[in-house]
Amino acid sequence: MSAAPNRDRQAERREATRREIVDAAWEIARRDGLAAVTLREVAAMIGMRSPSLYSHFDSKNAIYDAMFGQAWTLFLAEAEKNFRDLPEAPREALLAIVRHFYDFSVTDVARYQLMNQRSIPGFVPSEAAYAPSVQVIDLLQRTFHRLGITDGADVDLFLALGGGLLERQLANEPGGDRWLRQLPRVIDMFADDLDLPGPPLRSTT
Template structure:
């Protein structure tokens, strides 16, 4: 029995996925800005101008990578969202999921959480994915009494800072990962109303 023939749209989507996967591979090897469309074309077996059939620009390709990264982060959180856990345990587990997700792929960390490509701005649909993740975090923090938007900013800055320190200064190690639980304790004690000294 022969496999079903793919439709034109299915072939196009499959090719787009191959291109995005190759862009991630090059980004991991050379950095997010260390490759060009010629490099990417060679990686996927096509000439650089042919890439424009699938992505209007390199920025559009970065946008798809950004969206993919946030879909992956949302998927990483999925089991936590439905788990029966005390709210503080959910927040702690969420911090661990974020940290491990961030340090697992330095190119993805840079694209999602740092501005290393000055000209790149995510599209509204891609940024909406990031906003959904932040909304879930805000909801989890509200459940433990952290309601101030500035406190949410502090939370994200501290956890992103730990992840970037880990990737930058101890890649493959555990130094900043070991500080995560203590950092979460400090944040929970200091950011929830009535718990400051």
């Protein structure tokens, strides 16, 4: 009979506290904006004294770093799942990719801002926190190759077109779909330029 593996309960408690701190930081960011996250506010929310936070995170930017890594890890997991079920037609697949990114972004604007904008002066994600975003780009490139898009400049253009529409939507009509409705047209323009096969996504009537 084999002995049960030893559990490092102290490490488990420490990790649970770190998650609680990050969750509190997200709650503040979603309520008041990313810039409103402070060590004092986070500590008060979880019933901890501010100096005690330093035994878990050595600075506010370290908390942002954990938030950044968590957000991209979540998006990577969702993307890996969604990309397995993409439509066969390249245009429909491209539309599904960008719609997934839209849905993920608009459901949590603070998370989107931390992931994709330089919204925190002086904050640069660590290599470990940045790694999931690199994996997302690698996944995109492999998926695009499968769809017949092999030029890195074309991938860049696709990201700029989709991201630009999303920025307009969030800046000018949060919660609406004015720019979201342009996606089929933009995907068609992109696909036409690359001579991708398939019927147009937008109505021709």
